[in-house]
Amino acid sequence: MIRVEALHKRFDPPASRWRARKPPAPVVAVDRVDFTAVDGRITGLLGPNGAGKTTTLRMVAGLVVPDAGAIEVDGIDVLQAPRQALRRMGVLSDARGLYPRLSARENIVYYAALHGLERDAAHARVDVLAQTLDMKPLLERRTEGFSQGERMKTALARALVHDPANIILDEPTNGLDVLATRALREALRHLCSPAGGGKCIVLSSHIMQEVERLCDEVVVVAHGRTVAVGTVAQLCESAGERDFEEAFVKLAFAQELQEVRA
Numbered sequence: 001m002i003r004v005e006a007l008h009k010r011f012d013p014p015a016s017r018w019r020a021r022k023p024p025a026p027v028v029a030v031d032r033v034d035f036t037a038v039d040g041r042i043t044g045l046l047g048p049n050g051a052g053k054t055t056t057l058r059m060v061a062g063l064v065v066p067d068a069g070a071i072e073v074d075g076i077d078v079l080q081a082p083r084q085a086l087r088r089m090g091v092l093s094d095a096r097g098l099y100p101r102l103s104a105r106e107n108i109v110y111y112a113a114l115h116g117l118e119r120d121a122a123h124a125r126v127d128v129l130a131q132t133l134d135m136k137p138l139l140e141r142r143t144e145g146f147s148q149g150e151r152m153k154t155a156l157a158r159a160l161v162h163d164p165a166n167i168i169l170d171e172p173t174n175g176l177d178v179l180a181t182r183a184l185r186e187a188l189r190h191l192c193s194p195a196g197g198g199k200c201i202v203l204s205s206h207i208m209q210e211v212e213r214l215c216d217e218v219v220v221v222a223h224g225r226t227v228a229v230g231t232v233a234q235l236c237e238s239a240g241e242r243d244f245e246e247a248f249v250k251l252a253f254a255q256e257l258q259e260v261r262a
């Protein structure tokens, strides 16, 4: 379970570069984001470009330190005990960096070693993940030259190698075709089901259809703030719209729509 409360992050321009000129204004990437993601469900952060989704997930994953707010992963304070919290998280970041000279298996086993898994246990785990993610034919190939979908599967397997209870995915379907997206959707559905371990999955996306199909709970983020939370049906109802796209536009762009009307 992941609990995020009143998260705030501002990026200041580096002082040294602007000594002679007027520095640009600081960027408030995350103003006030709150959400709770429970086990056995997929929670989606949905928001337009630049809304603060990636920065929020990077803070949850302990990669960026917030200026204010609280983050708990299974009751562990990420700011107080980041290592302990990280053990309970599998993170697929936007970078997806793999070692090109290593095979998919070697990439995953390397991460398993970093998590302290013994060699035999690591290889057994790779085989389980290859089955779940349908990537057996890829395992012994060098990742150099892998397609986007192949890279994503390998990076996801690497993120899941220590069987974390919480899975954080930043824009997981970026660059994937329809079949790869479907395969990922199925894998995520399995992982949050009782048979897959009832994981707590949090993902970010700006693609409404994807969120509508995949997420049990949606957190709408706009201008660095949580502006609405609920199931797709609840969000449609609160916006008074039948169509999710219309509801999303109303909820996420309320400020802009008001300015146009004024």
Ligand SMILES: Nc1ncnc2c1ncn2[C@@H]1O[C@H](COP(=O)(O)OP(=O)(O)OP(=O)(O)O)[C@@H](O)[C@H]1O
Pocket: 011, 027, 028, 029, 030, 047, 048, 049, 050, 051, 052, 053, 054, 055, 056, 206
């Ligand atoms: N390291 C940084 N330094 C300065 N500004 C940053 C930094 N990281 C993010 N930002 C800014 O913070 C804002 C939120 O960015 P973020 O990447 O979190 O948004 P996002 O919702 O993930 O967007 P997208 O859907 O386009 O990926 C943007 O204006 C971005 O330019």
